[in-house]
Amino acid sequence: MNKNYFELFSLPVAFAIDEALLQQRYRELLLQLHPDRRPTVSPHEKKEATLLLAFVHDAFRTLLSPVKRAEYLLQLLVSMPQNAERTVHDVDLLTQQLEWREELEALKREDVHADELSLFYEKIKAERQRTLDALKQAFDSQSYDLANELCVKLKFIERLLQQ
Amino acid sequence: MGGKIIVKYEKKVLDHYDNPRNVGSLDKEDSHVGTGIVGAPACGDVMKLQIKVNDEGVIEEAKFKTYGCGSAIASSSLATEWIKGKTLDEAGQIKNTAIAEELALPPIKVHCSILAEDAIHAAIKDYRRKQGV
The missing domain is CATH 1.20.1280 (Monooxygenase)
Structure with missing residues (x-):
């Protein structure tokens, strides 16, 4: 989980994104991590997998939305804080x-x-x-x-x- | 996943929402009129608040137009009620916490009252800029 969202899906860190590829990699990761596919795991491993699934899901939703992707990039590239509740005066x-x-x-x-x-x-x-x-x-x-x-x-x- | 957060509105919010006070616009070219326009990107709220100031420096008219949720509309409606009859300095001292308290806004809606406070400040600033103060 120490990868950034782009690395997670093996995509270049950029605003332009190959959406079809993102969808495909997301599905692959879901299949890989699905608990039903690994029935013999310990409760601890199960918890880990659940956390990882949540991370993958967040990453997918963030990269899929242009607004969220742009905000994530600004944070990632230049640590620009994205305070959603700030007032705009433009x-x-x-x-x-x-x-x-x-x-x-x-x-x-x-x-x-x-x-x-x-x-x-x-x-x-x-x-x-x-x-x-x-x-x-x-x-x-x-x-x-x-x-x-x-x-x-x-x-x-x-x-x-x-x- | 895309679930909507249901916020139960307090009676005072609903009252201002159903019967908003001072909705409308003043002539923004008028030298006695100050216009404040602010927005909250997270909710997409846009709030315009205008004041008309007389020669004694008292706000004699206030109007607002808000596109946003019920709490944003109620906050700006209440703000226009409160600033009428006040001097610019008095109006500038109105705090968002007072608005939030009066309307009993839940924490998730407190930013609507901040937006209203920011709109008052922006309107005062615009008026002072016009007057060259």
């Missing part, structure tokens, strides 16, 4: 978020066509993709402060898409 970012939420609220209140709502979500999804691309570039060029900002932006966008 006026431009927040004004944009406020406008989008107002737009969504209006679309849901009025008896608008479903296409207008789906057009709105298309727009936000396109913005999500642009942010992901920018995030990859920021990590590639080791611009970690920028990566941190983009990660915050991505978080807000993902919350908006969940609404």
Whole structure:
């Protein structure tokens, strides 16, 4: 368990990730560690295996989510603390978020066509993709402060898409 | 795994949530208006709080617009109620702990009251910047 999450799945330490490969390695590890496959283990070994399974599961969930992956990388590469409850003051970012939420609220209140709502979500999804691309570039060029900002932006966008 | 945490809201939170006070916007270009806009990335909450200050330095109007959970809405609603009629210095001294206590927020929701305190400070700062103080 002293491997980092990327090493655990034998993947390069980078923001860009081969998702299919991650899924495949995850399944392989699960099969390897499954207690049913090793019926003769001692209670101690069983406990160890359970802990390891939890670790593998956390690692998988972290690497699968772009936001969590970016936060994990910032912590791993430059020990940038990721305090989830900190307040953000970026006026431009927040004004944009406020406008989008107002737009969504209006679309849901009025008896608008479903296409207008789906057009709105298309727009936000396109913005999500642009942010992901920018995030990859920021990590590639080791611009970690920028990566941190983009990660915050991505978080807000993902919350908006969940609404 | 993706399980939702159910938070039971206290009566005061529900009251502010159902009947939020001072929802709306003030003209952010007005030199007497200070606008504070803050966000909490973890929950995706966005909170805008605006104050209108008279020549005596007293907050005569306060408005908010919050996109977030019930506790965030209640915290900002209560904050606007409390700062009305106060001077900027008095308003700046309102602590998140007082908001959390008044609304009986559970520990997991205390950050909503911190967001409201930060929004008050941001609005005061914006007003002072406009006034060149």
